[in-house]
Amino acid sequence: MTLRKLIYWFFSTLILGCVTAIILGFLFEQAAGEVLFGSLTSQLLLGLTLAAVAELGFFAYLVFNWLAKGLLRKKTVYDTVMLLLILILTGNLLYLNFAKYQGEEFWLHLLVPTVIVLSAILIAGLKQKWTNQSAYIPTLFFVIAATTIEAIPSINPKEGEVPLLIIMHTVLVLLVCNAWQILQLHRWVQPSPAERGKKGKFAKSTKAGAKNTHKQKKKK
Template identity: 35%
Template sequence: MNSRKVVFLFFSTMLVGAFGGAIAGTVLYDPLFAEGGFWNFIFGFIWLLGIGAAVSAIAQMGYFAYLLLNRLALSLFKTKKLWNRVQLFLIAFVFFDLFYFRYLAYATEDETIWGYLITPTLLLIFAAIVAYFKQRETHRRAFIPAFFFMYVITTIEWLPALIIPEVNDSSWLWIYLVPLLCANTYQLMLHHRLQND
């Protein structure tokens, strides 16, 4: 990719993440719009656009970090098959951590572990769907790397929201997650198209 394509990827991903975060925030975060009024809505929407843009910048750092990690891992593990197995193990490990450690840290006495399985499972299904479309547009071997990126790397990028007690189990978890999912899906599906142009 040349520098023009990298700049296009950067700004377009930021826009996608910003609007994804703003729409999620408008739907989920009532206190911001509780007073009503046109200008209150406009300022709140602009503020949410800024949050979405900042979160999408984190998503872009995660994407380029994964591209570097993937190259290093391929040279370290020697075969793509072994690296794919490691990625599948890490997906399972992160899935377990995502519900079990959140349950240990935040569950009250009347809560069961099953409630903490919903978000990791939905994220896993979403990652698998995106990976399937990536595989369909490129080649069969793209599924596991795309699945790993959409699940493990997105979870790592989401970690700051997950570990803050005031944010946990609130609409802010989704306001952080939606721009990450939008930005990561967009750049993953755009990358091969930019390379083929």
């Protein structure tokens, strides 16, 4: 990944988080009929914060994925571990909602894990379609794991309860940012046509130089 692409990833994710937070904030406030997220500035700062959290989560996933692939050489073992972690995270998320909410509120709060899992399946399907079949399970794991961990402060706060609309707002903004990052990753890491041309020219010049050196040695 070049510096230019790195800067693009950073700022594009921040902008996307801000825009998503403002749009969803407006829609949720209209649905609730009350102010939930404060002024436009507050919503902007909230979007920036959530996008920054998503970027940190994405970077952590890249490091984790690199280490996991180094330890688990076989693809089947790697996928099995990822699926087990997905089940553990989803189970913990369901337990958190069950322990915190009961009765009708519990069924309403089941929307949160349902939205996360269904969105992850959709995003993983797109990633598989745009890249290759082996990308499905890692993408599924990233979307579920990253979004769940990043949204924990809203889902399970230390004090009091957070309204469902605010939880959904947080989860959806994180999902949009995480989807953007994982779906664009293969484009950011692969070299552009111009970069490929430069590499090709460099390789040709290196080969030509090696041939000339070899010929000079033969003459001697």
